[in-house]
Amino acid sequence: MNSYKEHYSVLNKEVIDFLTENAPDEAVYADMTFGAGGHCFAFKKAKPNSRVYAVDQDSEAFRNGLELINSQGYTDSIELFNINFQNFPQIAQEKDLLFDGIVMDLGVSSHHFDSFERGFSFRESAPLDMRMDISNNELTAKKIVNDYSSEELERIFFEYGEEKFSKTIVKNILESRERKEIETTKELEDIIFHSYPKKMRHGKTHPATKAFQALRIEVNKELEVLEKTLQKLFGLLKDGGRLAVISFHSLEDRIVKHEFKKIYQNNREFVKILTKRPLQPGDMEISENKRSRSAKLRVIEKNHGGFGDQKKYKKYKKET
Numbered sequence: 001m002n003s004y005k006e007h008y009s010v011l012n013k014e015v016i017d018f019l020t021e022n023a024p025d026e027a028v029y030a031d032m033t034f035g036a037g038g039h040c041f042a043f044k045k046a047k048p049n050s051r052v053y054a055v056d057q058d059s060e061a062f063r064n065g066l067e068l069i070n071s072q073g074y075t076d077s078i079e080l081f082n083i084n085f086q087n088f089p090q091i092a093q094e095k096d097l098l099f100d101g102i103v104m105d106l107g108v109s110s111h112h113f114d115s116f117e118r119g120f121s122f123r124e125s126a127p128l129d130m131r132m133d134i135s136n137n138e139l140t141a142k143k144i145v146n147d148y149s150s151e152e153l154e155r156i157f158f159e160y161g162e163e164k165f166s167k168t169i170v171k172n173i174l175e176s177r178e179r180k181e182i183e184t185t186k187e188l189e190d191i192i193f194h195s196y197p198k199k200m201r202h203g204k205t206h207p208a209t210k211a212f213q214a215l216r217i218e219v220n221k222e223l224e225v226l227e228k229t230l231q232k233l234f235g236l237l238k239d240g241g242r243l244a245v246i247s248f249h250s251l252e253d254r255i256v257k258h259e260f261k262k263i264y265q266n267n268r269e270f271v272k273i274l275t276k277r278p279l280q281p282g283d284m285e286i287s288e289n290k291r292s293r294s295a296k297l298r299v300i301e302k303n304h305g306g307f308g309d310q311k312k313y314k315k316y317k318k319e320t
């Protein structure tokens with residue numbers, strides 16, 4: 001296993017400020033995307049008596065996480081689950097848990113890009129895989145590239161990658177896979193590179209970046225899982241609890257914005273959207289961590305029942 005490097009947690013200060021501001025000393029937190037544990041350990045630093053329930057669907061992140069939790073002396077107060085966060089609400093309900101704060105820091109970690117053998121990066125040749133959850137997900141990037149119809153491929157590259165040259169890329173993929181299966185990241189990178197007009201092949205962003213991102217989103221069903229889970233997580237907040245979501249893709253941010261709006265419209269009196277516009281990292285953070293440049297943070301709060309119509313609030317509490 002490629003070891004986890006020292007890692008910048010995106011918008012760390014902002015997330016921790018939002019989620020600790022009104023929380024008690026013995027706050028209960030949930031981290032839906034443990035990764036290298038940056039946000040999770042930051043909760044413990046800010047609130048040493050807190051308890052954190054954390055999740056990562058990637059078994060490497062999970063194994064590494066258990067070691068980190070152990071070496072930092074947090075085995076009694078951080079519990080880590082190797083599951084997809086869409087399954088967390090059920091676990092929390094079974095355990096009768098409610099939270100003062102929940103964080104989601106979406107997508108893959110820099111560790112995924114650095115572990116070439118996982119197929120997320122085209123910097124080295126590796127099998128076209130891109131699964132975060134190798135044990136339960138059977139859909140790989142290789143299956144998509146070789147088996148999906150041209151319409152499906154075009155939709156994925158265009159919608160998830162906003163790729164202008166989707167049509168040409170798909171035409172070239174189809175021609176190539178008729179001759180032989182496309183197996184590696186480098187083979188795919190080469191096809192995409194040559195699908196770009198010559199004068200656009202050497203710009204700031206590599207031609208394969210968008211298509212690789214689109215495939216990753218499809219492999220891991222990232223948008224569907226997010227959409228299904230946000231309202232359920234909101235339902236797990238205590239009175240006064242907050243849900244903070246960091247997204248890196250415009251479609252993800254759109255889902256977060258819409259789901260938050262739906263929650264608000266259903267229960268105007270008891271819900272506050274704390275970020276009218278998403279917060280984004282400042283120049284300093286972007287210069288230290290290039291990956292943070294597309295990050296957007298949105299935060300929503302379940303208001304405590306100290307105001308509004310108490311009867312309505314009790315009914316609302318029962319329903320959420």
Ligand SMILES: C[S@@+](CC[C@H](N)C(=O)[O-])C[C@H]1O[C@@H](n2cnc3c(N)ncnc32)[C@H](O)[C@@H]1O
Nearest residue numbers: 009033035036037038039056057058084085105
């Ligand atoms: C951006 S990283 C999180 C970094 C972390 N906040 C930190 O500071 O170290 C995202 C992590 O979430 C995990 N992940 C992404 N989608 C997930 C999902 N649906 N369920 C569980 N884990 C997920 C990925 O495997 C990855 O390790």
